[in-house]
Structure formats: structure tokens, C-alpha cells
Amino acid sequence: MKTIVVGSLESSDCLITLQPNENTEINIESTVFAMYGEQIQKVLTDTLKAHNIENIHVLCQDKGALDYTIEARLITAIKRFKEAKDES
Amino acid sequence: MKKYTSLDALLEALPLKDGMRLSFHHHLRNGDGIINPILTKIDALGYKDIHLSPSAIFPSYTSIETLLKKEKVASITTNYLNGPVANYLALHGSETCLKMQTHGGRARAIIEGENSIDIAFIAAPTVDKTGAASGLYGPSACGSLGYAMEDVAHAKLKIFVTDHFVDAIENPQIHHQHIDYLLILDSIGDARGIVSGTTTITRDPIGVSIARRAAQLIEDLDIIKPGFSFQSGAGGVSLRVTDYIKAYMQRNAIKAKFFSGGITKYHVEMLEMGLVEKLYDVQCFDLEAIKSLKRNATHHAISAHDYANPNNPRRIIKDLDVVILGATEIDLDFNVNVTTDSFNTIIGGSGGHSDTASDAFVSIIVTPLLKARTSVIKTRVNTITTLGKHVDCLVTERGIAINPRRKDLIAQLKNSRLDIVSIDTLMQRATAYTGHPKETTHKGKKIGVVEDRDGTIIDTLHAKE
Numbered sequence: 404m405k406t407i408v409v410g411s412l413e414s415s416d417c418l419i420t421l422q423p424n425e426n427t428e429i430n431i432e433s434t435v436f437a438m439y440g441e442q443i444q445k446v447l448t449d450t451l452k453a454h455n456i457e458n459i460h461v462l463c464q465d466k467g468a469l470d471y472t473i474e475a476r477l478i479t480a481i482k483r484f485k486e487a488k489d490e491s
Numbered sequence: 492m493k494k495y496t497s498l499d500a501l502l503e504a505l506p507l508k509d510g511m512r513l514s515f516h517h518h519l520r521n522g523d524g525i526i527n528p529i530l531t532k533i534d535a536l537g538y539k540d541i542h543l544s545p546s547a548i549f550p551s552y553t554s555i556e557t558l559l560k561k562e563k564v565a566s567i568t569t570n571y572l573n574g575p576v577a578n579y580l581a582l583h584g585s586e587t588c589l590k591m592q593t594h595g596g597r598a599r600a601i602i603e604g605e606n607s608i609d610i611a612f613i614a615a616p617t618v619d620k621t622g623a624a625s626g627l628y629g630p631s632a633c634g635s636l637g638y639a640m641e642d643v644a645h646a647k648l649k650i651f652v653t654d655h656f657v658d659a660i661e662n663p664q665i666h667h668q669h670i671d672y673l674l675i676l677d678s679i680g681d682a683r684g685i686v687s688g689t690t691t692i693t694r695d696p697i698g699v700s701i702a703r704r705a706a707q708l709i710e711d712l713d714i715i716k717p718g719f720s721f722q723s724g725a726g727g728v729s730l731r732v733t734d735y736i737k738a739y740m741q742r743n744a745i746k747a748k749f750f751s752g753g754i755t756k757y758h759v760e761m762l763e764m765g766l767v768e769k770l771y772d773v774q775c776f777d778l779e780a781i782k783s784l785k786r787n788a789t790h791h792a793i794s795a796h797d798y799a800n801p802n803n804p805r806r807i808i809k810d811l812d813v814v815i816l817g818a819t820e821i822d823l824d825f826n827v828n829v830t831t832d833s834f835n836t837i838i839g840g841s842g843g844h845s846d847t848a849s850d851a852f853v854s855i856i857v858t859p860l861l862k863a864r865t866s867v868i869k870t871r872v873n874t875i876t877t878l879g880k881h882v883d884c885l886v887t888e889r890g891i892a893i894n895p896r897r898k899d900l901i902a903q904l905k906n907s908r909l910d911i912v913s914i915d916t917l918m919q920r921a922t923a924y925t926g927h928p929k930e931t932t933h934k935g936k937k938i939g940v941v942e943d944r945d946g947t948i949i950d951t952l953h954a955k956e
Contacts (some may be wrong), residue, residue, distance in 0.1 A: 404804040414676075414862075414863045415861075415862075415863050415864065433861060435863065435864050435865060435928075437929065438864075438865075438926075438927065438928035438929050438931055439864060439928060439929070440929075441929070442926050465866035466863055467862070467863025467865060468864065469861075469864060469925065470926060471926055
């Protein structure tokens, strides 16, 4: 099962990396972690739940993306992740 | 004038002592080739408690970090710093160590004896047999030597350091009577680092949108009239504002009286198109500016004293109609920070920010409202570089705020079609996008002060946590 990578490391964007995992795990590296770390965690958790995704490893490398950017990047990553899963 | 070709021999001849104050100018910027060898040798000779007064500190000035690590520095007084020295101070600085001044304030403090320099080492791109100097010629030409002129006039000892020794300079910027010692080296700088090279008009759509609004604001304030004066610096957005103003001047056949400050090829172009009478150049930002100083009699190199010393009644910026400036942070009282980021990292300093904001009839801050999920507007800035009472307008891509103190400007803009709101409203607009940030302002120990141009301490600098 391949790794899915979506987004970029440009300022105001984020890079989301998805990998299958034994449980659901989220790692956040953010330039604004001190101010928005908890909020980013919430967006990622909520988006995974909304799309019924479990047992996945999410790496979010954030360069100050707004919530809806993070959400959009994750949704795209989830879609590709599901497509890759269906193909395999 | 005593002439040396060896740094060792020169230093042997100088009355060096513990506790001395040494100064340098920063016109060679990141390409400076004299600060490191001189300070490294002085360190090797064992001197301590050294007071350093460079007009600015760039990332390549690593010898200062070495001296700091060896605890040989008693204090640093400068107008702008970033890179390793800034990072070291933010982690290990001591309370007495750092004083951040303005370009005008530095000139004032040197002239009035508050900042009494024992030895000034002046990188001089060309020196002639009489001891006269110029920044216009030679392999390390940097153009205007504006920030060195007070050191030249007031330091107890003046050492000129050059790599281009000639018979005679036709129009020297510094006259021969100032020089005490001359040191001739193979090289005083790396030309690639001397010109900053980053002075281009922004093409970023957000930057362009901000610039368009700022230009419209200036138009609505009816400032662009024959004989007006303007300063924009070399920031990409500021230069885009200049470009819009240029188009307006051409459409309406308006000629400006002067542009001042750091000069770029864009300003030179406007001079040569006859759109402005004079350039007052305290610092050349690119090669075109240096070339223009040679060929245009109306392009004047000026000293920091003539430019911005607050106690000089004839200072150029006193007559400025409008100045365009940047901000790292701005707060609800319009205080501006360009000295540190929100995490106490020192990223720059006033330079002429506070000077020009204080004197110009209208000071305009141009900045994106949002930078990587961070609102530029804070309840309180981390460090005050320029007091809010001197800051008149804030222009962002999502709205414009006018300082409520400027009732005259607000009245003038009452029919403007620009999106003008209170700064509180602008901050709310930012928070609507970013969410509410968790408070993170933990300040470490005090490492220095911010001194306004008149000598008043307006804020303190703190270590990173």
C-alpha cells in the first residue's frame, strides 16, 4: 500500500502524508504550533471522522495553512488513499 | 595620514585599550570584508570589554558572535541586525548588552557625544593620496557612504580601509582632513554581497493588491501634487506603490521635489525621466543607483545627519510628504514592530523606520493582513520599533485603517471608495480566518533596549524562552 502525499511546504500551505497504520495516529509539525497546534489537531481528527477513516497515520507538515486549507488537503489525500486502496 | 599595508602593523600602532568603543558602517552589507579580520585580530591581541557601534550587523559578521561567546563584548549599539549575532543575543544576551537605535538617532548620539567612538574603521571603496575617499569607485564600490559620515567627523581616531588606492579622486565624498590612518588591503569586500539584489517590484497578487490600495489612498489624500516628496525604501510592495505613483505622475504631468532614503534603479529611472527633481541617497540598494550617483548631478549622497538626525533642523525627512513602510507586527494603538518576530527572534530593527514615520506628513504601513496564519495586527506588539503616535495608515489586502489621531486624514477620506475601517475591525477580519491564537507571550530575561531617535527608551528586548 503506497504512501499518499498531498499539498506543499509553501508558506500558508501544508503537506499531508497518509500511510496505513495499526491505529489512528496524527503527527503535526507546524510553524504556528504554539498558537494553533490544538486547532490543527481538531481539524484533522474531525475530518478523518467525517470520512470514516480509521487505522491511518497522518503527518501534517504545516506552514501556517488556514483551517479550510488543511481540511481540503486532507480530504484530497483521503480520496486518493481510498482510490489506491480500491485498486490494490 | 599614516599608511599601512598590514593589519597587524596598523593595530600595533593604534592606541587600543580595554573598554574602547569601535565603530563600523554597513554599506558593504553582507559582503563586508573588514569587520571580521579586524575584530578577529583585536580578539587575538586579548582586548576585552569592547563596545561595538556598527551601523548595522549582517549575517556574515560572525566575528562579533565569536567575541560575544568569549565574553569580550561590553555592549552593542546598532540600528539593524539579523543572522547569527542576533540569534546568539536572543539566547545568551545580557541586560546591558544591546541598544537598538534608529539611523537618525545614531547620528544624533554620535554628534552629541552620547555614543563617543574611540576608533572608527571606515571601509572606503576608493582613497586617494591626499586621504580623500569615495564610495563610487573601485572593486568594492557601494555608492553613498551616508551612515559612515558621523563616524568620520566625530570618532577620536579615523582609520580608512581601502582596496583601491589612487592618485586623485575628483569629487570625493569624504575630504582628506578627516583621515588619521590608512590601511590598504587586497580586498575590503565581496561585490556579490554588497548590492542586496533583492530590490524588485513585487508580482505577488496580494502584494500588488496592497500596493494598488496604498497608491489609491495617497491619491485620495491628494498628496501627489507638483513639488511633493516621497520615500518608499526597497521593499517589493513599496516599489509597486512607487510604480503606481509614477503612472499617476505621468498621466497628470506632475513632478516631485525629492525622493529620499535608500535608492534603487526605479528611483533613478524616475529621476532620469524628469519625474523628480532630486534624489537624496543615504544608501544605494543596487548598482544602477551607484552608477547614477556618478552621472546625475541631481542625485545627492547625503549623511545620516542630513537625512534624519532629529536635532538637525535641516534634515531632509522633515519635508517628507509621505513614506511607505513595512511591519512585522502592528497593534491596536498602531505601534509597529520590525525588530523582532512574535517569538523574540531579532529579525531587523528600525533603520530609518521610526525616523521617517515620525517626520513624514503621512506614514503608511503596507503589509499583508495574514502571513502564514498569523495576523499582522496584535493586541500589543512584541517589541515597539515605532510608536503608534507616528503611524498614520495601515494598508492591507483586506482593508485599510487610519490612526484615529489623524482626524484631518479621516475627514479628507470621507468620500473615498476605499474599504476604510477601524483597526479593531481589521483585526477581527484577520481572526475570522485564523481562529483565536493561544497566548504564547512568555518573555525571557531582558537583553537590551529599543531607543527612539531622540534618545528615549521606548521598549525592552527579551531573550527567547
